[in-house]
Amino acid sequence: MVSKIPIIKQCTVSHNQQQGDLMVEDLASYLDRNKNLIFPHRHNFYHFLLFTKGGGRHSIDFETFTVAPWQIYFMAPGQIHVWQFDEDVDGFVVNFNKDYFKTLLLRPAYIDQFSFFSGLVKDEVFTVDEAERTAVVNIFERLRGNVQDTEFAQISLLYLFHVLEKQRMLPQEVEGNAYNHTLLRNFMGLIEVNFRELRLPKEYAALLYITPNHLNALCKAFLGLSAGELIRDRILLEAKRLLVIPDYAISSIAYELNFNDNSYFTKFFKKAVGKTPDEFRRSIDLINKQDGK
Incomplete structure (x- = not known):
């Protein structure tokens, strides 16, 4: 019988208090709780990381990146990834289920419009612009403190996605x-x-x-x-x-x-x-x- 690549469910990597559709946590504590998760695996949820300090290596679908502060990594369900981070790495990690925006959006596939959810690894790893870093960290911190307030968290996440997408738009990417x-x-x-x-x-x-x-x-x-x-x-x-x-x-x-x-x-x-x-x-x-x- 074929041994498949492990598919990690959100409930297996979340705090007991955060077993809903959204998890937001400090990266250092998340990695400490999941220190054995260093083998290639995939998730059945959306997963993204913001690094604020530290380094290491992170591979997504066989493309390996050298981790640096202020990099952000997005992963869609099904993508294979594996990490090897330094001990002093920190930042934020967010996991959310596929249907998380169903109650807010008439068209849940709306998030597919963001370039970092394209499924192309080259679009999923980038550095947050210096001018946006304070605002981005503030959004993560508010999210972490208001995970149980679903509507607030949904709107905050969408706002974060728009902030990150805007910094990546080229001048020629106009409405036409x-x-x-x-x-x-x-x-x-x-x-x-x-x-x-x-x-x-x-x-x-x-x-x-x-x-x-x-x-x-x-x-x-x-x-x-x-x-x-x-x-x-x-x-x-x-x-x-x-x-x-x-x-x-x-x-x-x-x-x-x-x-x-x-x-x-x-x-x-x-x-x-x-x-x-x-x-x-x-x-x-x-x-x-x-x-x-």
Whole structure:
């Protein structure tokens, strides 16, 4: 039987008093209570961290970052991550369930509009602007003291998301681009649902009622990648997530990802990653053993 990547539930990492839909805590105390959670794992809730001091390493979906003060890390449900932090690290950690905003928003998927909930790791890690740091810390502190006041906490979280999103907006991201942003987010959502079956940009373009050229230009303009590269990268990410499972046969992974045969999957993976699936699996095992020393 395949041993899956552990899925951590919010109730297992929260204070007894904070087993609702939202948890806000000092990062140092959270890490002290969950000091054994140093193996690769995923959550069934949204999870984000703000570092105010300390350092270390933090990997999200196989991309590793050197931690520095005032970095913020967002993670969506299902993403694999693992950390190795210094003893003096501190800041804030927030966990909230998928349906947390259901009672406040008519459209709970509203939070998907924020770039750091895109599911793309490059959008999920950034540094808080110096001009916003005092305001951001104040919001975290108010949240920590008012977790049980659901409406206050929901509005405060949304305000925090808008503050962080505003600092990331480029001058050219004006209101006239709203349609293109919506198209791009819809494309990313379609990839998430269909990447196992649909591999060609023209298939997604048809679902979006635009031409493949329009879709490709859109992806290049906003993400610097072609539509085909985004589809490929999502397939590769899922392959990497499955390869972390030690006793999951590579042939079974190829079948799950809808490749015709194991050799085609191996060629596809090696061309993109520079390693065969088996070599990638061994390298991840080696890193995990070194981190566990």
